[in-house]
Amino acid sequence: MSVPAAEITSIVDELRAFLPERVSTAAAVREQHGHDESYHRTAPPDVVVFPESTEEVARIVSLCARHRCPMIPFGTGTSLEGHVQALHGGVSIDVTRMNDILEVNAEDLDCRIQPGVRRKQLNEYLRDTGLFFPIDPGADASLGGMTATRASGTNAVRYGTMRENVLGLTVVLADGRIVKTGGRARKSAAGYDLTRLFVGSEGTLGVITEIRLRLYGIPEAISAAVCSFGSLAGAVDTVIQTIQCGVPVARIELLDEVQMDAVNRYSGLDYPVSPTLFFEFHGSGQGVREQVETVGALAGENTGGEFRWATRPEDRSRLWQARHDAYYAAIALRPGAQGWPTDVCVPISNLAECILETRADIDASGLLAPIVGHVGDGNFHLSFILDPDDAEELARAEAVNERMVARALDMGGTCTGEHGIGYGKIGFLNREHGTEAVSVMRQVKQALDPGNLMNPGKILP
């Protein structure tokens, strides 16, 4: 169902007439827009266009709709399940030039931004206001992409995911209509929740062109610490008990021994090579002391050692940079290899069992695959470090991944806590939600994009 070459030629001509300097068909640009950070094969779009406003996006979308041409919104390309691949060719709509912070309402703890704004850019901008935006998926992703994939990351255990932190959106629909959803009120019971419908829709229902986000005051006190454990089970049990005790921990991250070895090598650190938790505590001075005391006691009962503290901002940054570099550190373990990251999320009471069985399965399969996780949410990742041209190795990884997803679903979990479906996990959607719920998703898609032009081939099997 790709678009005939002659049709593409007229689309490019029309785009060039409209935005002369901001249309590219160069092979390198198309190649860069045809893949994300995963191992999924590149599928370049026919053309890339760089709009600067909602109105320009609407005009591009109307033009593509008229030619029945697929459109793929593109932010930073840091997704992990093939979200931006142009599986049927078409136009990549790159929003990185739409990177203005349009307003910050410090009193109301909200802001309005364009979708190309990156999370680090936003927090840099906010620094003098005493506010911050907590959602942190690791990569310096665009907020548009984070909204589209319902991203979360290390802070979600305390602050929620993009689901809880997007107050409203401007979206260009497949027919060029510009729709505004949500508003500035903290809550509303006025009509269907269109905001949440677009959050996590991965570009398949429209192009996000503005986002209103919730902000938070920078806490009075922040402390971060690292604690090594005698066993993976001990580390995971510490997490489970922390959550069950209601400690409002801001981050609680697990790295298994394979991952700690990688991090030490990559970031020049000297942590023990054993299952490790990275913590961050936010609150008042006294509140943080209380949290630390509780968690320290729980860790001590579960094979945990001493806490190594990072209280100065620069030490905390180093600590979290090491955590964020975990994926690159893992890839560096095997020169020439590529990473295939995958994630699941389970109810917290099943977390230990799910991680331990998965670790045993990886080891039995002879693969290299460190485990890291936003374990406070019951969410963990593994990154297969493999040669994607080795069909046999890839098949072994696929089998481990399928068994991990099946295990998570059997435990009442989800096939992806935060990476999204893209096309990499499309095969699991029916199994997770049932064919009836997936048929409802398809009806919504059909209603809003009857020509299947918005990021076709993603989410819906």
Next chain:
Amino acid sequence: MSVPAAEITSIVDELRAFLPERVSTAAAVREQHGHDESYHRTAPPDVVVFPESTEEVARIVSLCARHRCPMIPFGTGTSLEGHVQALHGGVSIDVTRMNDILEVNAEDLDCRIQPGVRRKQLNEYLRDTGLFFPIDPGADASLGGMTATRASGTNAVRYGTMRENVLGLTVVLADGRIVKTGGRARKSAAGYDLTRLFVGSEGTLGVITEIRLRLYGIPEAISAAVCSFGSLAGAVDTVIQTIQCGVPVARIELLDEVQMDAVNRYSGLDYPVSPTLFFEFHGSGQGVREQVETVGALAGENTGGEFRWATRPEDRSRLWQARHDAYYAAIALRPGAQGWPTDVCVPISNLAECILETRADIDASGLLAPIVGHVGDGNFHLSFILDPDDAEELARAEAVNERMVARALDMGGTCTGEHGIGYGKIGFLNREHGTEAVSVMRQVKQALDPGNLMNPGKILP
């Protein structure tokens, strides 16, 4: 578009054949199912049916769909914008017999219930587990109704609304399909967020037959207090500063002097007749002390007097019962009158201005209308206490309500923070969301209920 009498007769016959003891056409039963707690006129259904399972609901819905007969889900009838009125006749599907608590997972802080379970019943059941469900709209509503109207109430400032606390649903769609949404994982990026689509859909997209809810540990320390203020502005400014300081207050409720007078008379209390805040603080013992200290200082700077404390559970219950009885207390101010409650929600920085202008408008219009509010969210209510048969008085109230909604929308707020649209606020939906967004809502409705059989005449203009 009501259903012909002959058709109703065959529907009743078929329902009786299927559920012999659980179908009623008695005038009193129809009347009771034809109105909520607002002043909106009664519109009785043709028949009321009392299913006990998802499968029975599915069979009822299929039967109605075959006869093209409207269906109105019914919980406790405590809604406030005419949500349950059978505007086009049809079948009221009363879920109060579906009141089983199906599972509680204390370790994972979640539970699964039928929609007829009431919030007090759930908290009674949970008591021994050390957990509670915080959403508290005042009325002892069914959780099905609370889900359908996206309810919130006094605790929402800390714990969120039904939007944040429903993990998953079972819904019977207009064609009888049974759909399961969401899951037990704390977060998921797997496909469209159907759960949030049904939360707040007011029975217009399907009948909710099971709900999975998030639970919370009962805090170590709880303290409640009442504080009187020299001015309404002082009380509201205390709220605004409390929220902006990030104090994790659990409840912060405003009652103006008209409402305090009503509460004193109704509940036999002796609070000063002046603008008053009701607070509740949750946390560790030390955490609660810190919150109290901060809020006490803010109140003192804003015309606030001493805090009157209620720390024992029975004293707290008395205090919150008085708050919850505010609506009935207001109605009792004028024997023979009826209440017309309405609510809006604005960004917190606009709250003082919005409340003060509204108070002045009420006073200028010569109406009796106490103001109460979940002001920590920027949400406030007023209850017109009036004679609904007095067309002139009703018109004055309608004008004040329209101006209040217009004021809230101009300030970036919403026409309803928590009551919902029903048919009472249907005229404001386009103004709030714009015709494009409303057209998207209509497309979703059309896709899932093409015959417009699910609670017709509600939400969509």
